[in-house]
Amino acid sequence: MSKTETTDEAAAAAETDEQELGEAGAQLSTAPQERAVPGSFGGVMQPGAAGRIAWAWRETTGWARWFWRQLTSMRVALILLFLLSLGAIPGSLVPQTGVDETKVDEFRRAHETLAPIYDDLGLFNVYSSVWFSAIYILLFVSLIGCIVPRTWQFVGQLRSRPPGAPGRLTRLPAYTTWRTETDPEQVREAALAMLKQRRFRSHIAGDAVAAEKGYLREAGNLIFHIALIVMLVSFATGQLFKSEGGKLIVEGGGFANTLTQYDDFKSGSLFDRDHDLAPFSFKLDKFVGTYERSGPQRGTPRTYEAHVTYAEGADGAEKKTKIEVNRPLEVDGSKVYLIGHGYAPVVTVRDGRGEEIFKGAVPLLPMDSNVTSSGAIKVMDGYRDKDGKKDQLGFQAFFVPTFAGAGKGTMLSQYPGLDFPVLALNAFHGSLGVNAGLPQNVYQLDKRKMKAFKDAQGADLKQRLLPGETMKLPGGAGSITFEKGVKEWATFQISQQPGNVPALVGAIAAIAGLAGSLFIQRRRIWVRAVRGEDGVTVVEMAGLGRSESSKLPEELADLAATLNSQAPTAPDPAEPVEGVRA
């Protein structure tokens, strides 16, 4: 294993180097030193109960300290970061409850043995699972445990001066020397002035000038890590205080932001449902959707706009605007997003006596990208059959905005726009089951207590209607008319999420801090000037950067050239001098 030997040798060499550099290289960053805390912490146990307690105390605190040091060490931070990246992977491969519930259900049905195991492992909601939370909480604890001492250390460094020059400047990564007739004091003064002018923090220590620049690197790094915490905390509070609800509105319909008006509503655990909803209202005037007419993208939406009139506060002035997919409406700290769209055919139902008992737009649910839609029309009250007896009517509705044409063998829509709208209905009567007090899906007909109307042949009554056409119910039971002028509906998501501003500030600070941390070099420069034995001054300059800098030699060259012009090279190139003290 000669390879390990060479690396060992290299490490040993590095170590001696570091010792030689001594304090000069110290604290060029605030990265914590790795310290191993070995063995038993309790030490010798004194006899008796008191001794045992003292021992146990030493032991626990020792272990606690050890554990804390481990957790806040860079190595563990690295491992936790790596685990975080690995841990995020399953969430992109297994369907997630929070993202797409129907896919999770499909998966459960398809993999009956696997699903329970996945459930136990939390694989259906990875990002809120115990193990994933454990990783990032540990990471952030580690981060805090790392930042606090680093910040103190950095403040200390800001208040102290750059360390004095190491004994042998030749050992540093960039080095230069020349001889000059100028006095050593003058050289040092000139060097100090030059370095100060270039915004180095510098001072004269002994026979050399010590200078340092680039503290912003450390500051940037600390700001970046702190900003990460700010972002996490604001996301977390945002989750606790946020609210989010959906609402379907047919053209002409409106919405006021109170709890009862929502179709569905979710909120964080600290959200106050009674007081935290911003009072505003809006009305959907018109939905405009246009779709690609031809080519391979036929049917892809091109415009998709909800024109609304809204009012801020309980009775604010009305304003008109449009909501688009990328442009939510912002009112009172809430955002209204356009989420979906569909059709609501307008129907009129008459009873056995010819009286109009229902007229309205019935929103139907889209089933495919061409907006083939289905749903139910329920007539609960006011219907009497031809004998004047109370009954309830139900229709299964199936709607296509663009019909393929009779005899084309498909009832599926051919295009999402309203080119050739057709409404197909099945008619039933009986009990809709809504009186049982159970919540009911408005888009589905509960047919358990309903009977189908029969046509002349005795088959279930069904009919395809064009706008303006009417379907007669048999035996004078009434009729249903598919009115001209199909309405459109849109679904909106109304959400309120505090904490966005701090999150954004955190994000900007993170990027700025990161740029500072990665683009700024922290480096030290020393200029030593001493009178040699022959009375000529020997100037030595050396630079030390923290890492990977190609700029350091260039900067040193630049500085050397400037200083050289003030302390010109003495005309005695007899022998190159390398390190006066060596």
Add this chain to the structure above:
Amino acid sequence: MNLAAATNENLANISNVLIYSSMAVYTLAFFAHIAEWVFGSRSKVGRTAAALTAEGGATAKSAPEVTVRSGGSTAVLDKPKIITRSAAGTRDVPDGPGAAGGTEKGDLYGRIAVSLTTLAFLVQAGGVVARALSVQRAPWGNMYEFSITFSTVVVGVYLAFLAAKKNVRWAGLPLVTTVLLDLGIATTWLYTDSDQLVPALDSYWLWIHVSTAIFCGAVFYLGAVGTVLYLFRDGYEANLARGGKPGAFASSVLERLPSAASLDKFAYRVNAAVFPLWTFTIIAGAIWAGDAWGRYWGWDPKEVWSFITWVAYACYLHARATAGWKGRKAAYLALFAFGCWLWNYYGVNIFLSGKHSYAGV
């Protein structure tokens, strides 16, 4: 109101012709690079071996003199010379002479290759612009468009490095090869007729988020090329330092690359420099998602993998900043991170479905 009618078929065709033409020119550049490597192989330099074995193995601390020109003032006759010393514990190995191996003929072919690459780049960039004009929007609506823009940007960044007199010509051959591969995949499998955007993509955030994403990818890719070559070269140097005898092909090719330390530094600088921009890209994406879908972060597959890529690169940077994980281990992390990026770019679009699926892949 049918915007599709505005799609200019003619421009779209011009774009296709330009892309195919650039592929032809890249192919020529590819052969020129091959010629460069072949002619360069006739030189026997052996600098690495000399450096590693002459003064008693890897621990030899030679101090190469590097004169750094400054300010260009030639008036000062005897300027102080800067002596640099590589960090403790690394091998002091000079950079290889480059693919041409110091031979005149190789160098000629190398320069021809770079000229051809420049020409191909201009033609390809023209293709991207024509595509953008034909659809009257940013040319990043589907994977075909991403791919052609991506390789254009990769080559652009490479040429910019060359123009800034950085030593990156060693990357020429791998780069041109992968650009051809990328364009081949784009034109055969990913091709989509030019068309309008779905509404969710129609936002100025598209310009911001997608352009920075493509740029980051291009730079990460250059970093990854550096990392892979670093791993080979490092193995070669370690082998030499042990007194091993690498095969003829390995020594001929690897000998001519920059030293492992230089490649490693190149990869690190490139990755570190673009990491803040990648952070910005993700944040910009979150803001856009907030506007388009009503939530800033929803763990959509694309979002998940951007996050993984980000964490993986952060991991790599941490590894570099701490002792013990430098060198090869950090390099593997960098490759893992780039692998995540690549998967996010191709894999997620093709194999996983989410909100980030675009018209025609």
